Amino acid sequence: MFNLIGYRTLKTAVGAALAIFIAEQLQLDFYVSAGITAILCISVTRKDSLKSSWQRIVACVIGLALASVMFEFIGYHAIVLCALLLLFIPIVVYFNAKKGIVTSTVFMLHLYTLEQVTLGILFNEILLLLIGVGAALLMNTYMPSNEKQMRNTQREIEQCFQKVWYEYARFLRGNITDWSGEELITASKKIDDGLANALKTSDNHIFRHDDYFYHYFKMREKQLEILNRMLPLISTLDHTVVQSQKIAEFMAELSKAVHPGNTAIFYLKQLHELKEALREMELPHSRKEFEVRSELFHLLYEIEIYLTIKKKFKPDPKRN
Template identity: 80%
Template sequence: MLNIIGYRTIKTALGAALAIFIAEQLQLDFYVSAGITAILCISVTRKDSLLASWQRIVACVIGMALATVLFELLGYNVIVLCALLLLFIPIVVYVNAKKGIVTSTVFILHLYTLEHVTVSILLNEMLLLVIGVGAALLMNTYMPSNEKQMRNIQGEIEQCFQKVWYEYARYLRENSTDWSGEELIIASKKIDEGLAQALRATDNHIFRHDDYFYQYFKMRESLLDIMERMLPLISTLDYTVMQSQKIAEFMEELSHAVHPGNTAISYLKKLEEMTDEFRGMELPHTRREFEVRSALFHLLYEMENYLTIKKKFRPDPKRNKRL
């Protein structure tokens, strides 16, 4: 049932009902406005909810103050109401509390409807605001963890990386051209999805800082950029070149290494040894050999960048290390 309706829908319904119930029990005028405020303050993350609540409180204080002054001085009519809104909205936007415009306008219209302002009326409006905001914040104390979704995305990205390394190695070995490259596209989409989920998780941690998944997906984003840059380089290497076979073997090792329990340090060492070996080989004699050698060293440079970025990533000790 929860999956069908959605936890945010349930929280919104409960928060609105709770706010209206409390306001009604306190015999406040316009008590349903507390429910409207609660609905508007319930957000996707705790951080958004706190920000929205604060902006509504600030906007309502400004709105009530302006309404009291203008209505009492100039009267309760449509022209004054229009002038009030023309003054109120720019001020609220200027103080960066624009999320409170709708809620504040409702409270301003309460005063307009009553056609007088007293301390008890202002207290009534502030209680409606506090009850609505309080109910929303209470509902938003529950935020379901999305770590399972992020781990699933993490696994899908790593499968794509494994496939890309494997296909790169297969091309260098066999000169095969039947790979569509769709894993590069899928990985890019999954990284974007993972970053969105990670930002949501970060915004739900008000009193503790946990950006492991955000840093992980940003790291994968940088690695994917490198892998995409490598594609045209690989296509220039002839599969008959001896160095291509060595690089293919190294890439196949990397494809097997994209899983828990591996680090980049040992692969950097292997890459350095292979680079030194290539540098010690006989210089190219033809233009074609020169072009291949140039692409070869550029490819080695990109792989070094890949492994260096991965080496700098510091996994959470409580979570699996991944290459």
């Protein structure tokens, strides 16, 4: 049933009911407003919920203060309410508390309905606000972990990268062109999904930073840019030259080594040895050979950037 309804829907229902129940037990006027406040304060992340709650508290304090002065000194008339809102909204926006406009307007309308301002009435409104905010924050202490989803996304991205390296090597070995390049598009979508989930997870950790997955997906995003840059370069290379075959072998090894662990140092060393071996080969005899050799070294340069990005990445502390 929990999965069918959804955790946020369930939290909203329980939070609203809890706020109304407490306000009603305290015999507060307009006790339903506590439930409305709770509904508005329940958000998708803890950080957003805290920010939303704080904005509503600030806005309500400003709104009640303005309403008390204007209604008591000018009168309880519709034109005064209009002037109040015209003054109140810009002030709240200036104090970066615009999420509290709706909630504050409800509390100001309470004063307009009662046509009086007393300490008891103001205390009633503040209690309604605090009960609603408190119920929302209590509900938002539970946030489901999406680590499993992010690890699945991580594996899917790595499978795409493995396929890309495999196809690059296959082309250099035999000029095989039956690959659609779908994995490059899929990897881009998966990285975007991963970053969105990683940011949500980060916003659910108020007092500590858990940003491994965010940095991981950003690292893969940078590497994907390089893989995309390499595609037109590889497609123009001559697969018959011996240097292409050596680079193809190296790419095939990279295809098998795409995983969260950091093996970049090992492959950077291999890459350096490969570059030295290519430099020691016989010089090109024609302009075409020279151009191919130049493009191959450009390709090696891109691979070096790809590996350097991974080298700088900190491994998962939970798997060390």
